[in-house]
Amino acid sequence: MTVGKAIKHESAIQHVTGSAVYVDDRVKIEGMLTCWPVLAKYARAKVISINTKPALAMDGVLTVITAKDIEGKNNTGAIVSDEVLLAETNISYANQAVAWVVAENEDIARKAARKVELELKELKPILTIKDAIKQKSYHGEPQKMARGKAKQALKNAENTMTNEFEMSGQDHFYLETHASWVIPDNEGNYTVYSSTQHPSETQSTVAHVLGIASNRVVCISPRMGGGFGGKESQANPFAAIAALAASKTGRAARVRLNRELDMKLTGKRHPLLAKYKLGFSNTGKIEALDINLYSDAGWSTDLSHAIMQRSLFHIDNSYFIPNISITGYACKTNKTSQTAFRGFGGPQSIVIIENIIDDIARTLDIAADKIRETNFYKEGQETHYGQVLNDVRLEKVWKLAKANSNFSRRKAAIKKFNAANKYKKRGLAITPLKFGISFTFTILNQAGAFILIYTDASIQLNHGGTEMGQGLHTKMLQVAASSLGVSYERFRLMPTATDKVPNTSATAASSGSDLNGQAVKAACETLKSRLANVAANMLELNAPEDLSFENDFVSAKNNPKNKVSFNDVVARAYFEQVSLSATGYYRTPNIYFDNESGKGVPFYYFSYAAAVSEVEIDAFTGMFKLRQVDIVHDVGKSLNPHIDKGQIEGGFVQGLGWLTMEDFIWADNGHVATFAPSTYKIPTIAEIPEHFEIELLEKSPQAGVIYGSKAIGEPPFMIAISVREALKDAIASFSDKNQTVNLALPATPEATLAAIEKVKAIDEIKTS
Amino acid sequence: MLNYYMQKQAISFELNGKKETVDNVSATTTVLEYLRSSGKTGTKEGCGDGDCGACTIALINEDIDGNKSYQAMNSCLMPIAAIDGKQVFTVEGIANKTLHPVQQAMVDSGGSQCGYCTPGFIMSMFAGHYSDQLSDESIEGNLCRCTGYVAIRKAAKTITKAKSNDKFAKKLKTKPKANKSIELALKGHRYFSPISLNDVFIYQAKYKNAVLIAGATDLGLDLSNKRRDFPVLISLENVAELKQINESSESLEIGAAISLSQIEHKLAGRFDVLDTMLKFFAARQIKNRATIGGNIGTASPIGDLLPVFLALDAAVNLQNANQKRAVLLAEYFTGYRQTKKEADEVIISVTIPKKEAGLKRLSHSYKIAKRGTDDISIVAASFVIDLNKENKITHARLAYGGVAAIPIRAIAAEKYLLNKSWSKKTILKAKEILLNEFTPLDDLRASASYRNSIVANLFEKFFVEVKL
Ligand SMILES: Cc1cc2nc3c(=O)[nH]c(=O)nc-3n(C[C@H](O)[C@H](O)[C@H](O)COP(=O)(O)OP(=O)(O)OC[C@H]3O[C@@H](n4cnc5c(N)ncnc54)[C@H](O)[C@@H]3O)c2cc1C
Ligand code: FES
Ligand code: FES
16 A cells, blocks of 8 residues: 555655756747736835826837726635726725736846836825734634633633733745746637636636636646745746736736745735733643734735634644633735635634743743643643644653753753853753644535556546645555555646536645545545456456455455456446546535634644754854754644645745744835845754654544545744744843743844843842 | 957757757846757746746855856846856756666655656756755755645755765766856847956946846846747856855955855855855745845845845945945845946945954844745745843844835834843833834735834744744
């Protein structure tokens, strides 16, 4: 069985030889046009006039698309219809596209775009969360969840704390920027190649922008050079522009953003401000939390409500909070429309609760890991949204992570090191994770697959998920090969296409292999039951259910020698006029959520993990080195340990970037200031410690999930919070006094040095 | 050499062992653009800025002593004219029925997820493999957003030494050809790559709009993302006079057009301030192209070599068709991106005086940035302190980048330090002076007050950490 094996990525050989084809690598189409945007220079403005004539007068310019050219709807909002594709009257964020030049090549398009004359009347923009709060500028209504009596419990608590915590955004920085090619057939149909995580939505967006039926559009997502949520909803507008260009000119058209455009035009991880009151006991038990979250959602809604909802769900991380009241606001600001990004609102609220735990620990002078343990959920307890926790694996991953990392021995060694070193301090921390798996909008939890067996017994596998590097296609091949009992090599994994599997959900929420895996398996079961009838005849058996499909043979269970090859069964099936293709379908059972009451069972299950990180800070500069990382992750019974470990490593490092160096900055005029890797720094290999160990929790299959596996895409991002907590641990050791540590996010050298100065200052006040 | 050759209307080079001739693009088209537009899409664009490494290719290059090696370079910053006559390798060209060992190692370790960064990693590793220097440092200039690098590092570690009889190793053993002048006229763009300085002056006289280009790691940004037009470029890459290292009993002279990788290698151990700064100067792909002449020529206040040369009391040697002169670096910069260099002068070399005998020299450079590696400096600092037998400071140079409109020395602190003993007390007093020595600006990278603290703190760090 290939399931569970450490099989290499299905495209690994193409990757290393440069033969893997991404959207913009396709064989050039004769006469294909390139589109380039005309951007508004103000964050908020009225459009007075758009003069495209000077651009149109240039050689090689075919047309300039403006809102007037849209025959369907001028809207690409994924959920709420508040996102114009092309600004007509209002500019809502700096660099919003007002028009797109369509030209013979990129050079001409770029030159012509500069010639379009835009007359705008500048208005005062809203650029910060605090401004938005002041002006009550929100998308929709606030969301609330509550349990117990937070206000009352705060009054009774032995200790209370009032605080604010603000964090900035994060750019996805997928290596492949957004790209779309649209090819018209001039019978009114369009083929869209898009670097999208959500081909079905890209398809329907293109259709409604063009004003045609969805069946006239086929969207194909060949493979992406990274997505991380950034291509869940935000590929749609670019596909729609290319489609408009194709429909207007009758020629193939292409949009490919360069890095600067990609960073200026597309949404980020939501910046967030939290304001809270906390109550806790003298032993460090959290008694009450009254907290408001304000996300900076940007100019349109996009997925911001669902993202905020996940923040509300995850404010508890791994801790039982008896009295809690949490309200989330999605602030409407004049910025890019913030969007999905690995963790989907989870990281923001988990970093808050971990910060809170550390504050409690330092206030009470009890070790932070002990405070964490004190507050851990126990088996059978209920979350604040009413889901009962079963099979809680917190203790398991926690104990193992501590043991694997020699936690207590190293803690002592670090204490010694810090006492002996004035200018270098080390810190060590362990943080846990409980992360809910499922789309919280329940109906999205469905998937389809379509398998075609040819008479030579080669097989095409289609499923609704997209491949962005996470290894989904590899896992689906493993599922199909295991389920049909045939070799992995006989499959061709087809590019995700909406004419094969319709109405798919985005490949998101870490759910790709859970949902599509079950759909693939269902299709395999259908095929097997048909083939079993054929094979039973061939083996002269009466009961097809007594057959086993294994190693490319179909055999009698009680007499394995009585067997026939899979190829022969397929060939025979054709002659017996048995269908050799089948669809599969799956929906997650038993989950629901009631938005009104804020209660339900939104998650099919939870993934658990724990990480231990050690850092060393330089007192002169605030720069730090990550010295060691030890992770224990629950992935159920891994479908592919090779891929799961890769996800853990990559997710952790992405989290490390968010927490410590990725300083995404909007200038005072609302423009993105960090729009290139020269100013926006993601981790390089030099930031990764030599010691980076991962253990996957053993013997822990998850009931009801494909082959006992568990989701892995998002969770590891959030255990990087151990690095931030380790930094705080090191910073605290610059003082002899108990005190909380106030560290900005991201913890740049400047922020770290400021935090060090702060603890030292208090130290001096207390001593004098 | 000028006028001995017809200006060629096409460039030719060897791509993955096959000769290729190109006449339908301008000389300033980047190599990456050319590759991708001609269907060789294995090489990717992740930024077009020299910062991500997705566009990495390998070239066979000769160093100043005529030794050949494979060098990783960012194709997004290179004008296609710069590869005329060269042997170029891309990710599509290194497998030979079976995968190349670096490719196999990446497959086995799971070093690719989305695969978009992978071609760049492969080519960086390929170049590292044949120089026996494959390490983290070979791939620091390659960004990966998916893997977290753990598996990539594992791959790099499992790759064994290159076999000397492998087909790529053999290519390094062929005799170097004599450098030839190149004159190109492609689609209205001229590109000259002379081998003598005199020819540079002749071209400059003839084409008033000519711009000098060396490694193009600054100028390449204009070509790539900014799409600036350069009708005439004069490349200094092959000018013999600019590619020499000369040493006398008093000084060392380093040619302006030698790549930083070569300097790092050839002068290792000579100047601690230079060694320690080069370690943090950009990534390998950039260092394989960037030059000293370019760093001084750009005249950026955050050019990292400038504090190094300031701290070493170096002089810049300038030359035009009529005369040669030397200007002390300390006097060279006159304002933000303003220098004493005249428009027709070429930076020939940098001369570093040797230290006085009998003194103990303490020296080190520091670079502070948001990211420890491959980032633009918030503050760069180079310190040189000479001590006599009594532990008294006889010579002090504290040079900084990123704190003023020009790279600058902390003159007040230097004055204070002179004749003081090298002690904690002295340092703390110097720190006080340093805190107020400059009035830096706030910018994207850091606040002015952080810069001020760093200016002072780094000197104490130097005192604490430098080995006596
Ligand atoms: C990704 C990346 C990272 C970088 N990191 C760093 C870094 O860490 N530290 C740092 O300091 N810089 C860095 N740089 C900037 C750049 O690499 C350096 O300034 C380099 O030294 C420039 O050299 P070059 O030969 O490439 O110059 P070019 O780009 O060829 O030329 C730069 C300028 O100097 C002029 N010029 C070049 N040579 C001469 C000469 N001999 N005489 C007169 N004028 C001349 C040119 O006309 C041009 O105006 C980085 C650049 C990139 C793209
Ligand atoms: S494309 Fe990023 S370095 Fe060239
Ligand atoms: S594998 Fe996706 S960026 Fe490296």
